[in-house]
Amino acid sequence: MSILLDKDTKVICQGITGSAGAFHTKVCLDYGTQMVGGVTPGKGGTQDANGLPIFDTCADAVDATGASATMIFVPPAFAADAVLEAADAGIALIVCVTEGIPVLDMTRVIASLNGHARLVGPNCPGVITPGECKIGIMPGYIHLPPGDADTGKSVGIISRSGTLTYEAVWQCTQRGIGQTTCVGIGGDPVRGTGFIDCLELMNDDDQTQGVMLIGEIGGTDEEQAADYIRRQVGKPVAAFVAGRTAPPGRRMGHAGAIISGGEGGAESKVQALRDAGVAVADSPADLGATMARALDLS
Numbered sequence: 001m002s003i004l005l006d007k008d009t010k011v012i013c014q015g016i017t018g019s020a021g022a023f024h025t026k027v028c029l030d031y032g033t034q035m036v037g038g039v040t041p042g043k044g045g046t047q048d049a050n051g052l053p054i055f056d057t058c059a060d061a062v063d064a065t066g067a068s069a070t071m072i073f074v075p076p077a078f079a080a081d082a083v084l085e086a087a088d089a090g091i092a093l094i095v096c097v098t099e100g101i102p103v104l105d106m107t108r109v110i111a112s113l114n115g116h117a118r119l120v121g122p123n124c125p126g127v128i129t130p131g132e133c134k135i136g137i138m139p140g141y142i143h144l145p146p147g148d149a150d151t152g153k154s155v156g157i158i159s160r161s162g163t164l165t166y167e168a169v170w171q172c173t174q175r176g177i178g179q180t181t182c183v184g185i186g187g188d189p190v191r192g193t194g195f196i197d198c199l200e201l202m203n204d205d206d207q208t209q210g211v212m213l214i215g216e217i218g219g220t221d222e223e224q225a226a227d228y229i230r231r232q233v234g235k236p237v238a239a240f241v242a243g244r245t246a247p248p249g250r251r252m253g254h255a256g257a258i259i260s261g262g263e264g265g266a267e268s269k270v271q272a273l274r275d276a277g278v279a280v281a282d283s284p285a286d287l288g289a290t291m292a293r294a295l296d297l298s
Contacts, residue, residue, distance in 0.1 A: 171288025
């Protein structure tokens with residue numbers, strides 16, 4: 001099983017005629033994702049280089065293709081409206097890869113969605129169910145479908161960091177640990193789907209036997225996730241918190257990765273996770289080993 005998407009998910013790309021949208025549409029299509037079209041206002045009725053139909057609006061795309069998911073490669077100034085347009089068209093899963101969207105714009109978006117659609121991102125690598133469907137920019141070849149796992153174990157991966165998602169995936173794959181679904185939730189301070197949302201879904205998924213959680217400095221999401229894990233999650237969880245050497249007040253990589261107001265530091269997050277029974281890696285080089293240890297594979 002998987003969460004959020006599978007081989008039957010039909011996907012469109014908003015911003016399909018831009019350089020990033022065009023490139024990643026082809027990559028997702030080559031991976032096996034059911035890419036069924038795209039949206040660029042003013043170019044409706046044409047086709048992209050892959051022969052996919054282009055529509056002027058999300059509503060037109062959904063009516064014609066039955067798409068239930070979208071990936072957004074729209075410039076920051078227009079990306080918030082793209083999310084709202086997708087939700088208004090009835091799209092259930094919205095993956096917004098765009099970074100640099102103003103925080104005020106995203107605050108408006110989150111308030112407007114109000115449970116009508118699931119947003120992943122913004123500023124995220126996307127979501128993948130290995131061997132079935134890839135929505136986003138992650139390298140598909142590093143992922144290991146559960147059926148190919150030498151250990152017979154498969155995990156879900158949730159991460160605020162795109163690059164560390166790939167590192168965690170690769171280390172798990174090298175150890176024969178499969179992945180059911182990997183979700184890059186994004187590094188912005190205001191975003192859609194979070195750790196607890198994914199933890200709940202993965203905890204309920206029979207094929208997901210463990211969870212890898214990758215956090216970073218800034219905010220209190222990891223502490224809240226730790227409390228949820230302690231109370232609700234009955235599966236092995238491994239984690240890593242990036243930014244342990246970051247000086248207070250200095251943003252490190254992501255807009256949300258900043259220690260301010262006396263909270264958001266790495267040590268409090270690590271301690272909260274350990275207190276919840278989570279196996280916490282001290283270095284990104286130990287992600288796979290820590291997950292294996294949590295699964296009693298080493």
